[in-house]
Amino acid sequence: MCDFDKVIERRGTSSIKWNVQYSFGQKDGLLPFWIADTDFASEPKILEAMKNRLEHPIIGYGEPWDNVYKAVQGWWERRHGWKADTDWMYIGSGVVTALYFNLKLLVPEGERVVVFTPVYDPFFAVIKNSGHELAECPMDHEDNYYTINLERFEDELKVGAKAVIMCNPHNPVGRVWMEEELGEIVNLCRKYDVYLFSDEVHADYGLTRKYTTLGRFTEIHDKLIIYTAISKSFNMAGMVSSCLIIPDSGMKKRIVEDFASRWMFGPCDLAFNAIEAAYTYGDTWMDEAAAYTASNVEFVQSFVKERMQKVQVTKHEGTFLMWLDMGCYGLPSSKITEMLAKEYGVALGDGSHYGACGEGFMRFNVGCARQTLEQGLKQMEKMYEKYVR
Ligand SMILES: Cc1ncc(COP(=O)(O)O)c(C=O)c1O
Numbered sequence: 001m002c003d004f005d006k007v008i009e010r011r012g013t014s015s016i017k018w019n020v021q022y023s024f025g026q027k028d029g030l031l032p033f034w035i036a037d038t039d040f041a042s043e044p045k046i047l048e049a050m051k052n053r054l055e056h057p058i059i060g061y062g063e064p065w066d067n068v069y070k071a072v073q074g075w076w077e078r079r080h081g082w083k084a085d086t087d088w089m090y091i092g093s094g095v096v097t098a099l100y101f102n103l104k105l106l107v108p109e110g111e112r113v114v115v116f117t118p119v120y121d122p123f124f125a126v127i128k129n130s131g132h133e134l135a136e137c138p139m140d141h142e143d144n145y146y147t148i149n150l151e152r153f154e155d156e157l158k159v160g161a162k163a164v165i166m167c168n169p170h171n172p173v174g175r176v177w178m179e180e181e182l183g184e185i186v187n188l189c190r191k192y193d194v195y196l197f198s199d200e201v202h203a204d205y206g207l208t209r210k211y212t213t214l215g216r217f218t219e220i221h222d223k224l225i226i227y228t229a230i231s232k233s234f235n236m237a238g239m240v241s242s243c244l245i246i247p248d249s250g251m252k253k254r255i256v257e258d259f260a261s262r263w264m265f266g267p268c269d270l271a272f273n274a275i276e277a278a279y280t281y282g283d284t285w286m287d288e289a290a291a292y293t294a295s296n297v298e299f300v301q302s303f304v305k306e307r308m309q310k311v312q313v314t315k316h317e318g319t320f321l322m323w324l325d326m327g328c329y330g331l332p333s334s335k336i337t338e339m340l341a342k343e344y345g346v347a348l349g350d351g352s353h354y355g356a357c358g359e360g361f362m363r364f365n366v367g368c369a370r371q372t373l374e375q376g377l378k379q380m381e382k383m384y385e386k387y388v389r
Pocket of ligand 1: 199
């Protein structure tokens, strides 16, 4: 049993999340709830596997062995009810990097690529930087709940969009897409013959509902790439690794050759040990991490309900990232972000970064010890008292 309540000091550990205090001109004391890594200690067996690897004194260029792929396969079959063929897998560096190169390879330059906003902002960068046009498809938002507007999506496809990037579960709005909803997306992608890039790195944080992988929709396999990773699930973003699942053998070959032609060798050797151990031994840890996160979500919901009543909490189904509507402050998100950090000592994610429809919202990473979360909320409440109450 892992002690998720334990506060682990991360200052001074090269953590981007915790070093943010310096960019706000604060020396110490700022509590960070922004970038998406958690403050949870990794599953000990993963760390042990990495330490064992270091018993050998040479870390050369590495490549995964069969059991690494089998571990990924076993995890998805056991936990998510889908058996991906190990031949479909490519273990490489980060998801964002892979998305960039995959878009560049598969989608002709200048074509439109759809995302459902508000959404994880590096998607905007990968679309633009790979020479494509960003097609923002704002989601519907009613009663603090987001849904994809299928008509709007189809309009984008009708005017020629060539690909869509799905985020499932969805960062930042916390939706865990239902099978029926995914089915509608798949049907439309099929109808217009577009690529479906499915970022499923938050898969293991389906908190109120089990997540459904798009891999189960065989009818789209020839156009589908699934991006998975231990980064979010096991709090291992620093390993800079991911596993792409590409069911179409022709597409997989092109992608692998593309990476090879760029001399991209994938993650560091230690990542392979981490992936194998995580997906082999990580079930209990993952269950506990998800349960702890779910209780943190409930804690935020009741704190806000009692003490920051005008803040709207988006209904939360998955991920460790919550989405708060702070429109009641009457301030732009950028200003709220700055004031929260500089005057109240908490760093949240500026909602406007996730698309124009994110203005007035803040993203709140609740993957931390309860004590840290409570302290952060109390500091946020002080600003609420001044500007809203
Ligand atoms: C949806 C999503 N995709 C990808 C990433 C980052 O992936 P990587 O670090 O492997 O590029 C994140 C990190 O927050 C994320 O939330």
